[in-house]
Amino acid sequence: MNRYRRISCSDWKSGLNVVLSRVKPWTNCCRCPEAAPPLSRSQATATPGFDTGEKPRLRAVDLARKVQQELRKPQASEPPLSGQQKRVMELKRFSLQLQHVHPNVLAKHLHRAVLYQDKDVVVINKPYGVPVRDDCGATSISSVLHVLSKMMDGMKVKSDSQLLPCLRLEKETTGALLLARSEEVFEHILNLHRNNQVQRKYWVITVGVPVPSEGVIDIPIIEREVTGSRPHYKMALSPLFKMNDAGDGVTKVRAHRQAHSAVTKYRVLDSSSGCSLVELQPFTEVKHQMRVHMALALTCPILGDHKYSHWSKLAPQKLPDHVLGKLGLEQSKSRYLPLHVLARQLTLPGTNGADVNVSCPLPKYFTQTLNRLHLTLPDKKDHT
Secondary structure, three states, X not given: OOOOOOOOHHHHHHHHHHHHHHOOXXXXXOOOOOOOOOOOHHHHHHOOOOOOOOOOOOOXXXXXXXXXHHHHXXXXXXXXXXXXXXHHHHHHHHHOOOOOOOHHHHHHHHHHOEEEEOOOEEXXXXXXXXXXXXXXXXXXXXHHHHHHHHHHXXXXXXXXOOOEEOOOOOOOOEEEEEEEOOHHHHHHXXXXXXXXXXXXXXXXXXXXXXXXXXXXXXXXXXXXXXXXXXXXXXXXXOOOEEEOOOOOOEEXXXXXXXXXXXXXXXXXEEEEOOEEEEEEEEOOOOOOHHHHHHHHHOOOOEOOOOOOOOOOOXXXXXXXXXXXXXXXXXXXXXHHOXXXXXXXXXXXXXXXXXXXXXXXXXXXXXXHHHHHOOOOOHHHHXXX
């Protein structure tokens, strides 16, 4: 006897319906073609429940849509910067403006900064923080003068023009820098300088008011070692006179053979808030001459002179509280102050008989400090 009963097609369908009625509906079921329409490849990739064994790939259109959604989200508002924070950022940005740029960028900046030119000399406005010579490994003015000379010569391929720096300006000094266009002119200017026929006037902002308000400082300068936890070298005074034992006069002492003669003429142009705008005219050219004479001879260091504001240590310049308040700084941020020395005016005899007289405009940071300290320029004082 046949143990198996023959099942008709109608019985099979009724049994299948019973099974399907007990299963939870799943519209995205991939095993039941009748439960959901077939999925495309992109839909299957994007479907969380569809297991292909591979990581889902993000399409470009989905990525673009996601980026747009992120951009539409409101950004978290950052707390506004305080006045002091803005001031520090401004000083940082200024002091690092051109110190690490491509040589061509520096050459273009110097080309825009030409104050005077003729067939013999060129005077440019030297930016702050850029050395004149190739001494410290950074991009220097001397290293881009061949590019600058070509720019001034119309970028000619066959150009034998040259530019030679004549007089020294320190890295932290800004202002008028004299360049010669030939070796002959270079030697001629050096001879004029040795005979005091090249007149240079500087403007500095000092911490303190020099007394008397004008005079001549004639004290030799020598380099000395400063001992301590961080030994270093500084330029120092090497006076030719000292007070006698009675204290009622001076006696002359023997000059040190390594000391250099240094003479600086000074004149106070204005003073306010315990600071001064001073005009300096050096008659000699000794390393750090003006800085040493102001800090050690007149006890009025130049604002931003972190080297000579202290003798026995290396530290940022310590400023009085009222000066810090005027400048909008705290003592811990005084190290960002740049040296306030401007090569303001340059005068020398011209080859055609007329003198070459060039005045340099004040940099932005110098003008801002004058305004904060309520120091007035000489030409404005004459009109008030």
